[in-house]
Amino acid sequence: MKKYWHVINIGIQNSLTYRFNFLARALFGLVPLIAMLYVWQKIYAGKGAGTSVGSYSLAGMISYYLLITVVDALTAVNEDDWLIAADIKDGNISQLLLKPIDYLWYRLCLYLSGRLTYLAVAFIPLALFFACFRSYLEPPADGVALAAFLLSTALTALLQFFMSYAMAMLAFWVLEVSTFIFILYAFEYIASGHLFPLDILPRGLEQALYFTPFPYQLYFPVSVYIGKAAGMDLLRGLLVQASWVIAAYGAARFAWRRGIKHYSAVGG
Amino acid sequence: MKPTSPNPQPERSGVGTRPPPPASPSFSRLFRPALRYCGVYAALWKNSVAREMSFKANFLLWILVELLWFAMQLCFIGVLYLHTEHIGTWTQWQVVLLIGASHFVQQIFQAFFLINCTNLSELVRNGKLDFLLLLPVNTRFVVSLRQVDLGAFVNAASAIAVMIYAARQLQLAPSAGQIAGFLALCAAGVMIHYSLMFLLASISFWTVRAQGIVWGYYNLFNVARLPDEAFGGLFKALFTFALPMLLVSNVPVRLLADKLSSPGPVLLLLGMSAVCFAVSELGWRFSMRRYTSASS
Numbered sequence A: 001m002k003k004y005w006h007v008i009n010i011g012i013q014n015s016l017t018y019r020f021n022f023l024a025r026a027l028f029g030l031v032p033l034i035a036m037l038y039v040w041q042k043i044y045a046g047k048g049a050g051t052s053v054g055s056y057s058l059a060g061m062i063s064y065y066l067l068i069t070v071v072d073a074l075t076a077v078n079e080d081d082w083l084i085a086a087d088i089k090d091g092n093i094s095q096l097l098l099k100p101i102d103y104l105w106y107r108l109c110l111y112l113s114g115r116l117t118y119l120a121v122a123f124i125p126l127a128l129f130f131a132c133f134r135s136y137l138e139p140p141a142d143g144v145a146l147a148a149f150l151l152s153t154a155l156t157a158l159l160q161f162f163m164s165y166a167m168a169m170l171a172f173w174v175l176e177v178s179t180f181i182f183i184l185y186a187f188e189y190i191a192s193g194h195l196f197p198l199d200i201l202p203r204g205l206e207q208a209l210y211f212t213p214f215p216y217q218l219y220f221p222v223s224v225y226i227g228k229a230a231g232m233d234l235l236r237g238l239l240v241q242a243s244w245v246i247a248a249y250g251a252a253r254f255a256w257r258r259g260i261k262h263y264s265a266v267g268g
Numbered sequence B: 001m002k003p004t005s006p007n008p009q010p011e012r013s014g015v016g017t018r019p020p021p022p023a024s025p026s027f028s029r030l031f032r033p034a035l036r037y038c039g040v041y042a043a044l045w046k047n048s049v050a051r052e053m054s055f056k057a058n059f060l061l062w063i064l065v066e067l068l069w070f071a072m073q074l075c076f077i078g079v080l081y082l083h084t085e086h087i088g089t090w091t092q093w094q095v096v097l098l099i100g101a102s103h104f105v106q107q108i109f110q111a112f113f114l115i116n117c118t119n120l121s122e123l124v125r126n127g128k129l130d131f132l133l134l135l136p137v138n139t140r141f142v143v144s145l146r147q148v149d150l151g152a153f154v155n156a157a158s159a160i161a162v163m164i165y166a167a168r169q170l171q172l173a174p175s176a177g178q179i180a181g182f183l184a185l186c187a188a189g190v191m192i193h194y195s196l197m198f199l200l201a202s203i204s205f206w207t208v209r210a211q212g213i214v215w216g217y218y219n220l221f222n223v224a225r226l227p228d229e230a231f232g233g234l235f236k237a238l239f240t241f242a243l244p245m246l247l248v249s250n251v252p253v254r255l256l257a258d259k260l261s262s263p264g265p266v267l268l269l270l271g272m273s274a275v276c277f278a279v280s281e282l283g284w285r286f287s288m289r290r291y292t293s294a295s296s
Helices: A002-017 A019-047 A058-075 A080-089 A093-097 A103-132 A143-172 A178-191 A203-209 A219-225 A232-262 B025-053 B056-080 B092-126 B129-134 B139-145 B151-169 B176-205 B211-224 B233-242 B250-256 B264-288
Strands: none
Touching (some): A002 A019, A002 A103, A058 A219, A080 A103, A080 A178, A093 A103, A103 A143, A103 A232, A143 A219, A178 B056, A219 A232, B025 B139, B056 B151, B092 B129, B092 B139, B092 B176, B092 B211, B092 B250, B176 B211, B176 B250, B176 B264
């Protein structure tokens, strides 16, 4: 176990080298968010006072986006998939295969340390931003919702990571994986609730999305926080989310095993 | 990463080595450099085509990726307009026209400039800029236009298709003048994207890892495709006068869709594109002074 702490430690030091990159990412990332809030404000203003979109009042909509930002900052995979693919393509995994560590756990540690560093660097700009909108921030529905939110956010992080990892395994077979990563990312972007809350979609479409892993990558923990998923829905949601995590983990392990048989250590 | 030829030498085509014809010196002084640069640029194109065609599957996949993202943006607008009739005075099909126009501007920018801007930090990091500095052409010219992204032209065509469809839904019948004006304003928009991105890429002379900053610019494209009326206050001022994202595609669409009440925005867009270009030239010259070759 101890060796993985070292990995996390090294990972933090490595990502700190790129702290300005992280800061730029956090600051630029706020721009589309602010733009989105402006657009919603205009839409609500056009509809007249006291109206709602789906079940969201203007305040509810704003707090939805704020929560999405929090969960995203906690769980987003930003470069891990590229780095894993590059490790495979350039033959860097050869030397890692010789070490008594498991590549998947090794990468998970690096992902976690990347997230920790990102949070440390982005904390000040994010905190300032949230301070401006503090009136819209509401506490979670109740204690159970809070606990479930934390659990579900952790599951989200694992799901995000395992899916990216499994995707990056494609690098064993194709030279250029970025196109595949971008295609997956496009679906994640719209179907995970990043752009808009999924329950403002037509009912049938929303239901269909629940058969994909995407809502569990971002939307689900937020819906738990604001109390949209409670009681049996909450329990079922958590179970489905956990199943997706296990499935993604299985896919990641399977792809790795197949890939390593195929691997020819280019450049190693 | 797309592979780049380690030592691009497209300038060896012979243009520009002949002595000037003795007949009319004023004519040749005016046109010979322009012709020479055209020759150089044609050679760069030939290189790019050859490069793209050696990775055909990848080339097609990138087009697919862009199409998918474009479709996602249109879906998003579709979802917004399920819940409202208009954003400010912008109706659904006007916003579709706007998304099409901003995609068009972005893709044309991508076709000519994007890869070159993102490659600049790489050139600085591994010292390959040396080779480009030694070439007997303007360095900014060759740095900015070295590679052409052919797939982006296909995507620009898809943007045009969407714009035509939206214009039909709006029952617009733009005059030839309007279309020419629209294209000219789009060109000004492309210049703004290019100048700002190039300026940002020049930061790589200070911090070697400037890709994050260049990547960050991608977020600003998101602002360019939203209707300007949604914004106000500091945000609007910032994205009109400092980073004129709210002009880049909004103004051309306003011209096309008869949404202009005065020529002010048009002049502002043209003015801002000139200012941005001038600032980026200053920034480039200032940065070049800091270049101290990495490897040799």
